Amino acid sequence: MFDDKVMIFDTTLRDGEQSAGIGLTTTEKLEIARQLDALGVDIIEAGFAASSPGDFKAVTQIAQEVRRPVIASLARCNPDDIDAAKEAVGHAESPRIHVFISSSDVQIWHQLRRNPEEVLDMAVSSVERARRYCDNVEFSPMDATRTDREYLYRILEAAISAGASTVNIPDTVGYSIPSEFGDLIRSVRENVPNIDKAVISVHCHNDLGNAAPNSIAAVVNGARQVEGCINGLGERAGNASLEEVIMTIETRKELIGVGTNIDTTQIYKTSRMVSEITGFPVQPNKAVVGANAFRHASGIHQDGVLKERSTFEIMRPESVGWPSSSLVLGKLSGRAGLRARLEQLGYTLDGEQMDKAFEAFKELADRKREVTDADLEALMGQQSREGRSAYVLSSLRILCGSDGVQRRADVTLTGSGAEDDKHDGVGDSGNGPVSVTVDAINDALHNATGRDVSEQVRFINYEVGAITESAYALANVAVRVAYQGREFTGRGASGDVMEASGKAYLDACNKALFVG
Ligand code: KIV
Numbered sequence: 074m075f076d077d078k079v080m081i082f083d084t085t086l087r088d089g090e091q092s093a094g095i096g097l098t099t100t101e102k103l104e105i106a107r108q109l110d111a112l113g114v115d116i117i118e119a120g121f122a123a124s125s126p127g128d129f130k131a132v133t134q135i136a137q138e139v140r141r142p143v144i145a146s147l148a149r150c151n152p153d154d155i156d157a158a159k160e161a162v163g164h165a166e167s168p169r170i171h172v173f174i175s176s177s178d179v180q181i182w183h184q185l186r187r188n189p190e191e192v193l194d195m196a197v198s199s200v201e202r203a204r205r206y207c208d209n210v211e212f213s214p215m216d217a218t219r220t221d222r223e224y225l226y227r228i229l230e231a232a233i234s235a236g237a238s239t240v241n242i243p244d245t246v247g248y249s250i251p252s253e254f255g256d257l258i259r260s261v262r263e264n265v266p267n268i269d270k271a272v273i274s275v276h277c278h279n280d281l282g283n284a285a286p287n288s289i290a291a292v293v294n295g296a297r298q299v300e301g302c303i304n305g306l307g308e309r310a311g312n313a314s315l316e317e318v319i320m321t322i323e324t325r326k327e328l329i330g331v332g333t334n335i336d337t338t339q340i341y342k343t344s345r346m347v348s349e350i351t352g353f354p355v356q357p358n359k360a361v362v363g364a365n366a367f368r369h370a371s372g373i374h375q376d377g378v379l380k381e382r383s384t385f386e387i388m389r390p391e392s393v394g395w396p397s398s399s400l401v402l403g404k405l406s407g408r409a410g411l412r413a414r415l416e417q418l419g420y421t422l423d424g425e426q427m428d429k430a431f432e433a434f435k436e437l438a439d440r441k442r443e444v445t446d447a448d449l450e451a452l453m454g455q456q457s458r459e460g461r462s463a464y465v466l467s468s469l470r471i472l473c474g475s476d477g478v479q480r481r482a483d484v485t486l487t488g489s490g491a492e493d494d495k496h497d498g499v500g501d502s503g504n505g506p507v508s509v510t511v512d513a514i515n516d517a518l519h520n521a522t523g524r525d526v527s528e529q530v531r532f533i534n535y536e537v538g539a540i541t542e543s544a545y546a547l548a549n550v551a552v553r554v555a556y557q558g559r560e561f562t563g564r565g566a567s568g569d570v571m572e573a574s575g576k577a578y579l580d581a582c583n584k585a586l587f588v589g
């Protein structure tokens with residue numbers, strides 16, 4: 074019935090990574106790309122190959138290793154960008170080059186300092202160049218929603234004649250509203266003579282909170298590709314939140330009349346993984362994936378749901394992969410119970426990983442009556458970060474107080490190499506436990522590598538939260554640092570807030586100094 078499909082184009086690794094404060098390593102991008110593959114997205118925009126050597130490497134590796142989806146790289150309208158994109162995505166089973174250029178007067182005259190005819194020529198020659206390398210070329214007139222409509226029709230027609238098989242209509246500055254954006258898509262269909270030779274895509278930003286509704290209005294009016302990011306990440310206020318777009322299409326299929334290729338039961342896991350790796354939390358009241366999305370608080374709603382779920386529930390939590398909590402874990406639970414719960418949450422562990430997970434679980438269960446799914450996810454996140462780190466925090470001791478005591482921290486870091494790869498550090502500069510811990514970690518990293526970390530890494534931001542609502546909750550700390558003009562976010566989870574802080578800072582340093 075729903076043969077007509079909307080292609081889902083995920084740009085978490087490109088536009089999402091442009092979010093201020095997110096800096097992903099290649100390994101992290103690969104991990105997310107594999108999960109996007111499991112989610113069933115049709116296209117992964119893996120990066121902007123010409124923008125940095127790190128992006129080039131990430132796009133190349135994703136193209137080499139993630140074989141089912143189309144792998145795209147962004148490129149400006151210049152030969153070097155297109156050549157870099159081609160080289161990186163050339164390894165993919167199904168490569169795409171995504172070429173873009175500004176099309177609104179304000180951006181053409183003030184930013185590009187060109188005139189509209191020059192821009193049109195650049196668009197055509199760039200699409201032609203990309204087509205010489207690759208059959209699958211997408212063209213985006215940036216700031217389309219503030220572009221003169223006659224000019225927009227002309228540039229789209231020219232790009233399609235030059236070989237673009239997808240034309241994307243970006244609401245780059247999140248200015249449009251749903252009725253207007255739907256009308257724009259309909260008018261593109263009616264006024265671009267060769268539009269039947271291309272798929273119409275949309276790419277909406279969320280500056281006014283309309284990114285997902287605009288995308289849906291576009292689908293209703295004929296768009297057949299939607300671009301967006303998991304958890305609505307992206308430049309400024311973000312891009313359309315893919316989980317919201319997907320679940321609107323799936324939940325209102327009868328009305329919208331189209332489907333997607335997405336395995337919606339992978340949505341929860343994808344959202345949590347992206348949040349964990351980027352260090353950007355999901356707000357509790359976020360649609361589809363927020364902690365409260367399926368929680369009914371008022372008595373009337375609870376009464377209704379207990380009698381018949383559809384009274385107040387328009388989607389089933391299981392349909393987006395929310396784990397069902399039939400089993401409560403506590404200090405009497407054994408390995409088998411833990412393993413079963415972790416498997417339900419999507420974690421399959423080998424023997425050594427299971428030993429570590431069980432040890433961390435027992436430690437937590439000793440202090441906390443019930444260990445929740447959120448606790449387990451935090452423990453698994455910590456374990457997976459440590460598994461890919463150059464150094465882990467193996468001990469931390471802090472002396473602090475308000476009565477003039479000489480503040481001091483002592484740490485030991487263990488390297489991922491040999492057993493005896495251990496390095497001590499002492500910190501005494503600063504006015505509190507966080508600063509002496511940072512100082513001690515810098516000292517230990519200096520002893521380990523000879524690098525003057527305190528000069529190279531700048532501490533920018535520190536946030537502490539609790540995983541669950543209890544005095545015995547796990548602390549969840551995010552630390553942002555700057556290194557060589559880029560920002561990196563590190564995370565740490567522990568029952569001890571200072572240990573979580575030290576782990577978070579070390580995680581950020583590991584990313585900045587050793588992975589890049
Ligand atoms: O927002 C935008 O216009 C973009 C383009 C590069 C597609 O991200």
Ligand code: ZN
Pocket residue numbers: 088243245276278308312
């Ligand atoms: Zn964008």
